[in-house]
Amino acid sequence: MNHPSSQRCGLIAIVGAPNSGKSSLINVLVKNKVAIVSDKPHTTRQAVYGIVCHEDLQSIFIDTPGMVLSPQDPLQNYMRKTARQSLKEANISVVVIDVDRAHHKANRLLLNASIQREIPTLVVLTKIDNWKDKSRLLPLIESYRDFESNVVGFFPVSSHTLQGIEELELALQNLLTPGAWMFPADMKTQLSFEVGLSEITREKLFWSLHQEIPYRLNVLTEKWYWRKNKRTKQKELWIWQNITVEKEGQKKLVLGQEGRRIRHVGLLARQEIQSQHRCDVHLFLHVTINPTWIERHYG
């Protein structure tokens, strides 16, 4: 690590409407998968830190849950509070706007909240790979003209093609202020090992299930340990996870016909954990019903 006196550091909140592309952006900025991604809203439930160190600089990106305008249950309430809290803690904010949903009410709400905090605010217009005709971007930026004098700038990007990412990285690095690093140089996220494992399985469930059900379930890593295989002498990771749903019908959907869906989810999760930890993985998934898990967890 460099000498603390030359270090610069910053907590950068990534906020935006649900499904706007916040987690995808963080993964690209961190150059590591720290946050799970899916095409369903409310994939991110808690603040996830993605930490990047470069020369004297440490950027700590906070992935936040999509801004819920009218919370319908304690989980959505918790998600809304988490997004607001992250904005309070941060010293830089990035408001992520999906170009195809540029006028989502959350965008202006978050821009106002960030500007009120008097922290540098960047507007990221993401998913520009979806637009062949880039001249459409100008009228979009124009429609946010009233914020122009209060924001650092508008940054059109794509987390898929990486277009515009370098410009965004440079702008963010220039905003980091002198201060000792908050995390060790080799740390990529604050999530614990077992929460990271649960998130991988939750992502595969989000991919595999239809709109509403993924949101109504939870994954908990109940037990895990490393073991050395006596025959191969290689280390293995053994994991037991519990998937909680609210109703019998949801359990049936998670299991799928003759258990096909849960086996597929298990296979995808196992493959990702194996490639992350470069070892054999044994993953056991169990589904239980608890009609009040959301109230118990978040109420």
Ligand SMILES: Nc1nc2c(ncn2[C@@H]2O[C@H](COP(=O)(O)OP(=O)(O)OP(=O)(O)O)[C@@H](O)[C@H]2O)c(=O)[nH]1
């Ligand atoms: N075409 C395109 N799709 C993107 C881009 N960034 C994200 N997506 C897609 O948009 C969807 C949502 O992405 P996420 O990164 O999970 O969005 P999020 O804002 O973190 O979502 P929540 O946590 O649910 O609020 C996924 O299907 C992504 O693959 C992009 O730059 N281009």
